[in-house]
Amino acid sequence: MSEIVEDYNDGKISSAYVRDFFGVGKTKLEEHGYRLISLEENAALRMLEGYESDITRKGNIVREGLVFIPSVLGGFLTKTPSFIEHPLELKKYITTRGSNLTDEELDKSLVDSVKFSSESIPTDRFGEDPLTNFIFGKFSGDYGKFLKERGIRELILPSQGRLSSKRKPSIRYLFFGGVDYYTGIDKWRGGNNNVEGGERSSLIGRNDLPLTASRKLSARLRGIKGLK
Numbered sequence: 001m002s003e004i005v006e007d008y009n010d011g012k013i014s015s016a017y018v019r020d021f022f023g024v025g026k027t028k029l030e031e032h033g034y035r036l037i038s039l040e041e042n043a044a045l046r047m048l049e050g051y052e053s054d055i056t057r058k059g060n061i062v063r064e065g066l067v068f069i070p071s072v073l074g075g076f077l078t079k080t081p082s083f084i085e086h087p088l089e090l091k092k093y094i095t096t097r098g099s100n101l102t103d104e105e106l107d108k109s110l111v112d113s114v115k116f117s118s119e120s121i122p123t124d125r126f127g128e129d130p131l132t133n134f135i136f137g138k139f140s141g142d143y144g145k146f147l148k149e150r151g152i153r154e155l156i157l158p159s160q161g162r163l164s165s166k167r168k169p170s171i172r173y174l175f176f177g178g179v180d181y182y183t184g185i186d187k188w189r190g191g192n193n194n195v196e197g198g199e200r201s202s203l204i205g206r207n208d209l210p211l212t213a214s215r216k217l218s219a220r221l222r223g224i225k226g227l228k
Contacts, residue, residue: 017222034223036063040137042176047146059178066172067109078113100168120154123147156184
């Protein structure tokens with residue numbers, strides 16, 4: 001059985017990880033006060049821990065989602081994904097192809113969202129770009145500088161790919177790539193990816209998945225929380 005390992009603690013914020021099946025590991029983190037992290041929170045923690053830290057070098061799943069509509073080029077990045085209240089069914093999730101949305105789920109998922117194209121965003125424009133301001137919030141400009149100082153010139157965005165063949169709107173979990181020679185955000189494609197978790201004032205997040213899943217979906221989960 002995997003144990004939770006705390007790898008950062010400055011007296012105000014702690015960071016920990018566990019390697020386990022997604023649902024099992026997520027439950028373990030939540031039992032210790034951690035929760036799924038947002039892109040904004042994730043970027044802040046990367047700047048806090050530095051370039052060589054585990055959270056910066058390795059990517060992870062975040063609380064936001066990606067909505068794709070067949071008739072619309074690109075997609076929508078949402079902070080209110082339908083799976084927050086209604087976890088994806090195992091039979092749909094295990095394929096890593098996402099889940100089709102009902103009209104009601106689509107409406108809810110687009111409440112707090114922004115449209116994006118597949119064009120990358122230069123890191124020196126993070127502070128002024130509507131998409132990066134939406135996803136990284138008050139840390140957008142600083143995170144752009146953080147990446148630029150590392151030699152990274154752009155944030156790569158997900159491609160719609162073959163989703164144009166889909167007949168219904170669908171939603172995917174969002175993977176926040178690690179910082180290496182490049183970085184980006186993309187659809188989660190399954191495999192042994194990290195799953196970040198966190199807790200800070202005014203930042204919320206919840207993303208439940210089934211406790212039973214194929215072994216190929218086991219993940220390394222990370223959590224953070226604010227300490228009193």
